[in-house]
Amino acid sequence: MSSPAGRRDRSEALLEVRNLCKYFDNDGGLFGGLTVDREFPFVSRDPSNVRAVEGVSFDIKKGETLGLVGESGCGKSTLARTVLRLLEPTSGSVYFKGEDLATISGEPLRRKRQDMQMIFQDPQSSLDPRMKVGPIVEEPMQAHGMLDEEGREARAKELLEKVGLDPQHYNRYPHAFSGGQRQRVNLARALSVNPDFIVCDEPVSALDVSIQAQVLNTMQELQDEFDLTYLFIAHDLSVIRHISDRVAVMYLGQMVELADKEELFENPQHPYTRALLDAIPVPDPRSGGRTNLLTGDVPSPIDPPSGCRFRTRCPVLIQPDEFDMSEPEWSAVVEFQRAVKRREFETTDRREIEQRYFDTVPAGDAGTLVEDALSHIADGEWDEAEDLLTTSFADASVCATENPAYEVAPEHGDGRHYAACHRVREAAVATGAAADLDAPGGEAVGELGADD
Amino acid sequence: MSEPLLSVENLKTQFFTEDGTVRAVDGISFDVYEGEIVGLVGESGAGKSVATSSLLRLVDSPGEIVGGEITFKGETIFGLEEGAGGEPQPRDDMLSEEEMRKRIRGREIAIIFQDPMESLNPVFTVGGQLREFIEINRDLSEEAAKEEAIDMLREVGIPAPESRYDEYPHQFSGGMRQRVLIAMALACQPDLIIADEPTTALDVTVEGQILEMVRDLQEKYDTSFIWVTHDMSVVAEICDRVNVMYLGEIIEHAEVDDLFYETKHPYTQALLDSMPRPDRTVHELDPIKGVMPEAIDPPSGCRFHSRCPDAREVCREVHPEPRDLSDEGEETHSAACVKYDAFEVGYEESRPIETEATGGFSAGLTETEDGE
Numbered sequence: 097m098s099s100p101a102g103r104r105d106r107s108e109a110l111l112e113v114r115n116l117c118k119y120f121d122n123d124g125g126l127f128g129g130l131t132v133d134r135e136f137p138f139v140s141r142d143p144s145n146v147r148a149v150e151g152v153s154f155d156i157k158k159g160e161t162l163g164l165v166g167e168s169g170c171g172k173s174t175l176a177r178t179v180l181r182l183l184e185p186t187s188g189s190v191y192f193k194g195e196d197l198a199t200i201s202g203e204p205l206r207r208k209r210q211d212m213q214m215i216f217q218d219p220q221s222s223l224d225p226r227m228k229v230g231p232i233v234e235e236p237m238q239a240h241g242m243l244d245e246e247g248r249e250a251r252a253k254e255l256l257e258k259v260g261l262d263p264q265h266y267n268r269y270p271h272a273f274s275g276g277q278r279q280r281v282n283l284a285r286a287l288s289v290n291p292d293f294i295v296c297d298e299p300v301s302a303l304d305v306s307i308q309a310q311v312l313n314t315m316q317e318l319q320d321e322f323d324l325t326y327l328f329i330a331h332d333l334s335v336i337r338h339i340s341d342r343v344a345v346m347y348l349g350q351m352v353e354l355a356d357k358e359e360l361f362e363n364p365q366h367p368y369t370r371a372l373l374d375a376i377p378v379p380d381p382r383s384g385g386r387t388n389l390l391t392g393d394v395p396s397p398i399d400p401p402s403g404c405r406f407r408t409r410c411p412v413l414i415q416p417d418e419f420d421m422s423e424p425e426w427s428a429v430v431e432f433q434r435a436v437k438r439r440e441f442e443t444t445d446r447r448e449i450e451q452r453y454f455d456t457v458p459a460g461d462a463g464t465l466v467e468d469a470l471s472h473i474a475d476g477e478w479d480e481a482e483d484l485l486t487t488s489f490a491d492a493s494v495c496a497t498e499n500p501a502y503e504v505a506p507e508h509g510d511g512r513h514y515a516a517c518h519r520v521r522e523a524a525v526a527t528g529a530a531a532d533l534d535a536p537g538g539e540a541v542g543e544l545g546a547d548d
Numbered sequence: 549m550s551e552p553l554l555s556v557e558n559l560k561t562q563f564f565t566e567d568g569t570v571r572a573v574d575g576i577s578f579d580v581y582e583g584e585i586v587g588l589v590g591e592s593g594a595g596k597s598v599a600t601s602s603l604l605r606l607v608d609s610p611g612e613i614v615g616g617e618i619t620f621k622g623e624t625i626f627g628l629e630e631g632a633g634g635e636p637q638p639r640d641d642m643l644s645e646e647e648m649r650k651r652i653r654g655r656e657i658a659i660i661f662q663d664p665m666e667s668l669n670p671v672f673t674v675g676g677q678l679r680e681f682i683e684i685n686r687d688l689s690e691e692a693a694k695e696e697a698i699d700m701l702r703e704v705g706i707p708a709p710e711s712r713y714d715e716y717p718h719q720f721s722g723g724m725r726q727r728v729l730i731a732m733a734l735a736c737q738p739d740l741i742i743a744d745e746p747t748t749a750l751d752v753t754v755e756g757q758i759l760e761m762v763r764d765l766q767e768k769y770d771t772s773f774i775w776v777t778h779d780m781s782v783v784a785e786i787c788d789r790v791n792v793m794y795l796g797e798i799i800e801h802a803e804v805d806d807l808f809y810e811t812k813h814p815y816t817q818a819l820l821d822s823m824p825r826p827d828r829t830v831h832e833l834d835p836i837k838g839v840m841p842e843a844i845d846p847p848s849g850c851r852f853h854s855r856c857p858d859a860r861e862v863c864r865e866v867h868p869e870p871r872d873l874s875d876e877g878e879e880t881h882s883a884a885c886v887k888y889d890a891f892e893v894g895y896e897e898s899r900p901i902e903t904e905a906t907g908g909f910s911a912g913l914t915e916t917e918d919g920e
Contacts (some may be wrong), residue, residue, distance in 0.1 A: 168722070169753040252836065274839045275592075304591040304778060309835030310820040331751060334824040356828070375753040376826035377781030381804045383827075386756040386785070392707075393721050437709035 108291060109323050110265065111179070112157040116188035117143040118171075118178045147397050148174040150349045152188075158292070161319065163325040165333060165372070169350040169394060172329045176472070178423030179327065180212055181205060192293070202250055210240045213286035217298035219278035222269040229256070229281050230266035236289045253283040259323075260314050276307035277379045280314065287322065295327045298333060312339055333376050337361055342511060345369045348405040349397055356511035363507045365515035368406045404516065407495040408434075416463070416492035425458040429466065433485040436469070439478065446470050465489070494518050502527050551622075552579035554603070554657075554740055554773050556715055558625075559616035560593075570844045572598040572611070574796035580740065585766065585773040587787035587804070589780065591819075593840050596776045596791040602626075603774075605645075620657065629707035654683050660668065662745040666724035668717040674728050675713030676703070685736045700731040704720065705761060723754035723842050726777065737769060744776045759786050780820060784808060792816050795851045796843050798870060802881040812873055812883035815852045850886065853901075854881045858887055860898035866891075 149171045156162045166172050177183045179190050181197045192212065205517040211238075216222040223232060227506065233252040237243060243251060253263035259280040270278055281300060286294050297314070300308040316339065318324060330336050336343055337357065344354040345368065353366040364370045371390045392409045401408050417424045434455040435441060443449060449470060450457060457463050463489045472481035492497060495518055502524035506513040507531055521527070561573040573595045580586045590596050603618060605626060615636070615848055618625040624642045628781045631637035643652065651661075661667045669677060674806050675697055683693040684699075694713075701709035704727040743762075747755040760801050763786065766773065777785055783790055783804065790807045792800040792815065799811040811816060811817045818836040841847055847854045852900045853863035864884060871890050874881040 167753060188600075273611075276839065305780075306591060306819060306822045306836035307839065309833035312824070315835055317896065321786050332599070332824075333752070334826040337826060337829055338824040371753065373826070375756045376786050377752065377755070377779070378827055379780040379808070379820060379823055379825070381784040381808050383784070386760075389756045389760060390753050391757070393723065439710075441705065 109155040110158045110193060111327075113155070113179060114153050114189045114191070116149060116152045116175070116178060116190060116280065117147075117186045118149040118174055118183060120146050121145065125389065127314055129295075142347075144398050147349050147400060149178060150400075152346075152349075152351050154344055154351065156293075156325055156327060158325055158498045159319075159323055159483055160326050160341040161339055163330045163336035163343040164327060164346065164348035165331065165336050165343060166333065167372075167394060169397075170346045171397070172331075172346055173297055176214070176327060176329055177345070180209075180214060180295055181213075185417050204306075207240070209226055210236075210289045211291050212293045213289065213291040214295045214296070214297065215279070215282050215286050215299045218302055219275050219282055220270075221281055222304075223278055224410050226268055228267050229261075229273070229284075232270070232281060232290050233284045236285060239291050243290060251288065252284070255287055256281075258318065259284045259285070260310075276303050276306070276311055279303065283311075283318065287318065290322075293325045293327070293330070297329045298331070301330060301332060308335070320427055325410065333372060345372065348394060348400055350405055350516065351514070352516045355506065355513040355516065356509040359507040359511065359513055364516045365513065367410050367412050367519070373412070378397075386481045392434065395496040396459070401496065403494075403496040404490075404518065405502050407490070407493065410495065412519060413490070414493050414495050416489065416494070416521045418492070419458075420460065421458045421462055423457070425462075427463065428454050429458065429485075429489055432466070432469075432490050436473070436478070436482050436485055444474050444476060446474050449473065462489075495504050549826075550581070553582050554580040554774075555617075555619045555622060556603070557617040557619075559599065559602055559618065561598050561607055561611060561616045562614050562655045563611040565610055565844075567845050569794055570842075571846065572843055573602060574843075575616070576791075576796075576798045576844075578791050578798060578801065579618075580772050580774060582739070582772055582917070583766070583770045585775050585784045587790040588691070588776045588793060589778065589783050589790060590603050590793035590842055591778055591845070593795075595796040595843065596793055597744055598791070600744050602744060602777055604657060604659060605648055610623075611771060614787065617868060629798065630907055638900040641748065643680070647784055654681070654738070656738050657740045658738040659744065660726075660729050660733050661743040662720060662748050664729050664749075665717065668725060669730055670717050672714055675715075676721065676756040678728065678732055682735045692876055697731075700735050701728070701736070703765070703898070704728070704731040705757070706731075723750055723758065726750060726758060727761070729757070730765075734765060734769065734771070735896065740772045740774065742774045742776070742858065745778070747782065748777070748779070755782070762786065792819075795840060795846055797884065798853065799853060801870060802883075803879045806874075806881050810881065812859050812881065812888070813852075813885050814856050814887075816883075818855075818857070824850045842856065847896065850884070860887075860895060860900050862895055862898035864892050864901065866893045868893075 109396050124265065129516055152175060156164070164172050164175070166413065174183065176184050181190070185198050188198065192208065197208065199203070219480045229250065230252050233255060234248040235250065237248045242248070249266045256265060261277060267286065270281065273281065274462050300311050303311060312335065319326060328336070328339055340357050342354065342356050345352050345366065347368050353364065355370045360369065361373065364373055375386055375389060377386060390409050395408055407413055414428050415421060441449065441452070456464055465484065469481040469485050472484065477491055498518065500516045500518045502515055502517070503526040504513050504520050504523050505525050556575050558575045559573055559577070561574055561670045563570040576599060578586065588596050588599065598607065598611070601612050603625070605613070607613060615627055615628060620776050620914055622641060627639040627642050628636040629639045678697040678700065679690070682688060683690060688696060698709045698713055701712065704725060706712050706727055720728065732802040742849050747758050750758065759782070777783060788805050789801060790804050790874065791798045792813065794815050800807065800816050807816065808820070810850045811820065821834045822836050824833060836855055841854060849864040853859040854861065866886055867885050868891055870884040872880050872882045872884040873888055874891055886893050
């Protein structure tokens with residue numbers, strides 16, 4: 097047990113994740129990955145992977161809450177499950193109290209699970225409807241051989257009270273509880289084996305706001321009382337801001353920014369983090385609404401963009417060195433390239449397109465390229481225009497050719513601030529693998545994206 | 549102001565279950581005028597969705613609309629009169645099932661549901677479904693409908709609509725699917741669109757895109773919306789006027805700015821206080837105590853009194869109807885709370901009562917504690 101101040105203790109890392117990758121086969125099943133073709137050999141097999149989590153590294157210190165945020169499909173849940181070894185990592189390591197979970201299995205792993213628990217998003221489906229809540233809370237203790245029958249019952253009742261339920265509800269079935277109360281049962285069950293570390297996968301997103309606040313407050317009280325460490329996953333940045341000490345932002349399987357909470361919210365460095373922050377709705381009609389909304393959809397993780405994965409939607413893509421356009425000119429070119437890629441307009445009329453996207457067509461090489469693209473469109477050759485624009489502009493940017501990894505000096509607090517964006521390269525205090533956390537025991541950290 | 553587009557008077561919808569009558573919607577009244585977005589906000593179980601299904605007469609057995617009147621553009625969608633035996637019966641001018649189906653639903657009033665995957669048929673192409681809908685409702689030929697469908701898809705921001713036309717719903721992302729449904733709702737240029745939590749299942753970034761698009765399209769087509777949501781932030785962003793629901797009743801109604809800055813009802817205030825803020829760090833959240841009681845056996849008097857920080861004895865006895873509390877010359881701002889002088893029930897003299905606020909987390913299952 098530690099004092100509430102123990103939460104702020106940053107000395108000891110409980111969990112260290114190093115360069116973790118998790119790929120899923122996309123070619124499962126009898127006909128998986130097969131494509132039928134009209135020409136010989138008629139059928140081709142194209143084994144591809146869904147790169148759900150790639151090259152993720154972070155630490156969680158004892159007693160702290162690391163918030164993990166990102167849009168749906170960015171790999172948050174996969175990361176959480178891989179960290180707990182509910183999924184086998186493709187590569188990388190997870191050190192829990194100094195021991196690499198990625199290398200152990202079987203009984204030692206099962207015993208390790210006593211220290212790591214998980215709370216799931218849907219409080220309804222994570223409780224067995226045919227078991228009473230008492231036995232539900234006792235089951236993990238039984239699995240780990242804790243206490244005798246009477247002791248377990250006493251502990252279950254004590255825990256129910258701790259999470260804010262009536263101990264007399266021991267004999268009720270889950271259906272008799274509301275959503276918020278079921279989530280409290282889940283909390284009690286996770287706590288029963290006295291874990292050090294709890295992964296909370298969107299624990300409050302299925303609850304109403306008023307109930308959400310009750311459960312979040314309870315989770316914080318329990319953290320102080322039992323000295324718990326949370327990995328808290330949510331897509332709601334308001335919740336993350338409320339509960340976390342440090343925040344990690346994920347995009348398309350990679351971590352794009354990691355910093356102390358105040359630092360991340362007040363001094364975000366990655367354009368994706370900024371876009372996410374701008375997109376949060378504020379409960380205030382005078383706030384003026386959301387600004388700078390992202391356009392487009394998240395690309396497929398089967399074939400993610402090279403370099404920075406956010407570059408296909410990034411509002412501040414860096415201009416390739418060979419061009420010398422002004423900022424507005426470059427933005428216009430980027431917008432035009434994306435519009436062509438998305439086939440946003442129908443017209444093939446050169447003048448009309450020019451007027452819509454360019455005040456003045458840039459001079460020099462860039463201008464020639466744009467002119468060529470416009471000619472292709474005028475001839476109805478959309479694919480050629482797209483290829484030309486993409487290879488000469490989007491793919492030539494440093495954002496596409498190099499993997500970004502930088503550490504910048506924080507403005508708030510003294511924690512490390514990792515930002516994977518080439519825009520910060522001048523301000524960075526460390527780059528590349530050095531910006532990543534060092535592996536424990538002096539092991540070398542593999543090159544990011546080495547398996548491309 | 550001119551005639552409202554849709555007017556709802558004292559609407560009551562009940563579900564007759566084995567355990568008793570669930571009064572899911574219990575006497576709500578509100579108007580929707582042309583070209584405005586009216587919010588209907590409340591927690592789960594407040595009766596928002598039942599209310600919107602009632603508007604289109606989509607309530608199924610064991611549910612039934614048992615009272616009230618719904619008027620849309622001068623036509624009676626629902627209305628009762630006293631029959632021969634004193635039993636209420638549908639009025640003669642009430643639209644028949646066939647008229648509802650053929651003329652109102654889809655053409656005049658469209659609805660967008662929360663889960664876009666469940667609203668689209670997985671075995672038909674997206675374009676095909678949209679085309680069929682346009683073909684039937686607007687009496688166009690197949691080719692013309694296809695053209696219109698592609699135009700609508702482009703209008704709602706689907707990239708490369710010609711090629712996406714032949715794809716299936718599973719090939720679309722959640723945000724895309726919701727865009728398709730909005731395209732479908734707009735395709736017949738209805739006067740009113742009911743949006744039942746359309747962005748709840750989406751990420752904030754996508755939600756922002758969709759809300760922005762809805763605002764643009766609303767301006768373009770001058771469609772009215774009823775926007776059902778539980779999210780106060782969405783209300784703040786998109787609605788012109790707001791109705792707050794609690795346990796089957798509308799307890800506060802105001803212009804959106806007044807609702808946030810001149811909040812009258814304690815429930816609305818509590819709801820606003822319990823939200824974590826993205827723009828500042830809050831150390832302890834101030835949740836609403838307890839959980840919403842069941843609509844099968846609502847608390848007496850004011851239904852919120854069991855969780856209300858301002859509850860007094862009189863709240864248990866008097867059931868307040870919403871009253872206009874605004875000053876003269878201001879926009880109407882009504883609330884159903886007896887703590888305002890307009891109600892004249894002696895709130896000031898009444899004794900404060902213990903509420904579930906003291907019961908903490910176990911509220912809602914308090915019988916074991918109260919019984920001792």
